[in-house]
Amino acid sequence: MRESKARPRSDVHAREGGTASARALRASRIPEARGQQQGHHSVSAMEPQPSVRTEPEPGMFHPAGRRDALCERDEQEKLSGVVKRVHRKLRRKYIEVGDFDKIWREHCEDEQTLNEYAFAMKSLADNHWAKKCDGEGRIEWCRSVCQEYFMDGGMKKMLEKDAKAVKHAAAASGTPLNPDSSQPSLSFRNDKLRLLDVGSCFNPFLKFDEFLTVGIDIVPAVESVYKCDFLNLQLQRPLQLASDALNAFLRQLRDPIETLPGQLFHVVVFSLLLSYFPSPYQRWLCCKKAHELLTLHGLLLIITPDSSHQGRHALMMRSWRVAIESLGFRRYKYVKFSHMHMLAFRKVSITTSSDLVSHNYPEMLYIPQDFGTLDEDDAFRDSCQPARSDSEDEQLARSFTELPEASYDSDSGESQSGSAPFHELEDPILLYS
Known part of the structure; x- marks a missing residue:
């Protein structure tokens, strides 16, 4: 065995110091080397960290961006x-x-x-x-509902359901069926849908090729919109003409429009219209006039503003449904967006009942502002309401069966079972009025 010789303490300290210095130097280089291998730079903990520049989102921190946002x-x-x-x-x-x-x-x-x-x-x-706008927006929603109903089999599906319901009702009552030979045309792919946009302002549906659009307003914002007071529009007897002749008639309308024949349009749109009127009766008259202007199985599309949460005005929406269906409609779609209700009704009968006003149906087209419970400034956002009574809570609980989870087909079997007769005297808001 070799004898190990003792080293002087100074030499040991020097070597230990040198070894420690080498280790520290190597340690400081290892992260740098690793960083270079990984494609980024690292520095030792003893060195100051360099500032990292990141691009801010447009308009977030830039003074000009803030000014633009504030101005907007x-x-x-x-x-x-x-x-x-x-x-x-x-x-x-x-x-x-x-x-x-x-x-x-x-x-x-x-x-x-x-x-x-x-x-x-x-x-x-x-x-x-x-x-x-959330989702597809109100105009695109109207377009998609028309596409689904007229071109993708929605109308056919609803007519089959109607026929099945009539058959079951006849079997239950023991009455013979009267076959209806007048079936509507279900092919719209080679023909334009005649659409009346009431309160159109700037004619947003004009850009869609599938529509032959007639936009009307009391004060048009663009030249393509006709001047027309819809409340005082006079209706004439329906024209007994072929579809292409009806299209030609619409293309030759003169401004202002004071009269129109009935049963002329496949679609009538009330976009942010009904809440314009301060009287429920005027809203009801608009819906009645829309029924007379629509062809059988045509669509009435209603968009009305409401920034409240989905369940807050459920009772009001149920009341609207009953009032509008009393005119000869049946609700086809309902969806609640963040800031508006979107409703689609299909016309299921040519005539309406002669005893509508006495049943208080017009008053059922109310909005919160009619009672002074919601200021106009708060019409598009949630606000506090007075506490409800027990009867109101019970009625509201029943009305939650009307709420959609997303797009809602009220012609489904489930929704029809929820269409129990709803009398206006059961509505505490109408009692108050």
Whole structure:
């Protein structure tokens, strides 16, 4: 065995110091080498960390971006204020005077207010609502419902359900069936759908090739929209013409429109229209007129604003459904977006009952502002409501069966079982009115 010689302490310290220095140097280089192998740079803990530059999201921190966002918000609030002031003015006059015909006539003669309103609505639709709508947006939703119903078999499916229901009812009552030989045309792929857009403002459906669109408004914002007061529109007897002749008739309409033949359109759209009127009776008249203008099995599409959560105005939506179905409609679709209700009704009968007003159906087309429970400024967002009574809670609980989870087909078997007779005297809000 070799003898190990003792080293001087100074030499040991020197070697240990050198070894420690080498280890520290190697340790400082290892992360750097590893970082280079991984495609990024690392530094030792003793060195100052370099600042890492990241690109901010557009408009988040840049002063100009903040200014643009603030300007856009201010512009939207200003335009919304114009719309809300017009609505408030109409409601206030209706409460004070009570004569809606007089109020509406004066309103239609106030060209300055109407022009400001038309400009505000078009600017909101072009520059603000189009950027912030949820899902497909109200115009695209209307288009997709028409596509599904007229072109993708929706109407055929509903007619088959209607026939099955009639057959079961006849079997239960023991009455013989009367075969209906008049079946509607189910082919629309080679023909345009005649669409009436009431309160059109800027004619948003004109860009779609599948529609032959007639947009009407009391003050049009664009030249393609006809001037027309829908409440005072006079209806004539239906034209007994072929489809291509009816299309030619619509293409030759003259401005302003004061009369139209009945049963002319496949689709009637009320986009943000009904809440414009301060009287439930006027909303009901609009729906009645839409029924007369639609062909049998045509669609009435209604969009009305509401930023509340889905269940808050469930009772109101059920009341609307009963009132509109009393005119000869059946609800086809219902969906609640973040800021609006979207409803589709199909026309299932040519005529309406002659005893509608006495059943208080017009008053069932109410909105919260009719009772002063919701200020116009809060019409598009959630706000506090007074506590409900026990009877209201019970009624509201029953009405939750009406709510959709997503797109809702009220012609389904489930929804029909939920269509129990609903009398206006059971509605506490209508009792209050």
